[in-house]
Amino acid sequence: MDMEEDASKQQALKENMPKLLMIGSVAFETKIYEQLAVTGTDSKFRKDFEASEICDTIGGSGLLCAIAARSLGCNVSLIAHLGADNHGKRLLKLLEQIVIEHLGPELKDGTTLRFVSSFRNGHLKKRFHYGVNTEGTIGLVGVNWDEYPIIILGYSSIPTFEQVASIAKSSNSICVANLSESVLQLPEHSLSSLRDFAIVSMNSQESEALASRLGYNTENIHEFFIGSRTVLCVTSRNGATVFIDGKSVATGKARPIALIDDAGAGDAFATAFAVNFQSRSNLKQCLEAALDLSAFFCTLKDKLVVLDLSLGEIA
DSSP: OOHHHHHHHHHHHHHHSOEEEEEOOOEEEEEEEEEEEEEEOSSSEEEEEEEEEEEEEEEOHHHHHHHHHHHTTOEEEEEOOOBSSHHHHHHHHHHHHTTEEEEEOOOBSSOOOEEEEEEETTEEEEEEEEOSOOOSOOSOTTOOGGGOSEEEEOSOOHHHHHHHHHHHHHOSSEEEEEOOHHHHTSOHHHHGGGGGSSEEEEEHHHHHHHHHHHTOOGGGGGGGGTTSOOEEEEEETTEEEEEETTEEEEEEEOOOOOOOOOTTHHHHHHHHHHHHHHTTOOHHHHHHHHHHHHHHHTTOSSGGGGGTOOGGGOO
16 A cells, blocks of 8 residues: 555545544643652551652543544544643644644743643542633634534533523534533532533542532432433442433443543543444443443553553653
């Protein structure tokens, strides 16, 4: 096969990949991994946690979902704020290298979003963040929504959420609400629009928070979606359950792995579930594929490894 024919086949393959639009945050992240340390003597000792390793990598639900989608072969576009600093420029270069189209908004004054996160026994314990102001809609004007069979919403101000919710209600696209802290802070009248999304994905802590906001018992939050066509996915450390119309229709167990870092596990889960759902896989297949990718993410400190890259390779 000559180079021209190979390039033609590669282009045809790219055009047949599902197109996915991700709306969410992009960040640099400093991760601190803690371990238990015992100091003192046998008669007088103290147990405490200390940093065993510190590493710099990437983060943010938007970028992690986009990376998960690229690993599954999707054509990915991303809407996210970046600061007009060296970090923002470096992230733009990263997006270009991993073939993720940044639709905007343009770089703005301020520092790019930064996270400082601590992990204990592989689980995220605390996160501090600072960076660009992301209030208001984030570059949604002029988006050709019909171009994207899959739309995933992570970050959400009120205007952003309400605009995407209106698209979810009227579009043929598979619109996914990947729950996050910003979504859970929305007013109750906005939260009711979750019933308009094709897929809502959340972990057990987010399920508890949403139930509290809406006046449900945590174990009954799926009843909020009775009468809707929403596929609800609730994940936990033990696995995940899929609900439709308030009924459990599929369950799956967490994969036995050597847990390293659970950041991005929910992002990988929501993305894999949506991509398989769009390809007409049955719900059990969607669930198993989502659990597989989520588990793989949990074995990685630098999630770019799923694309055979590392942050250190991006100048």
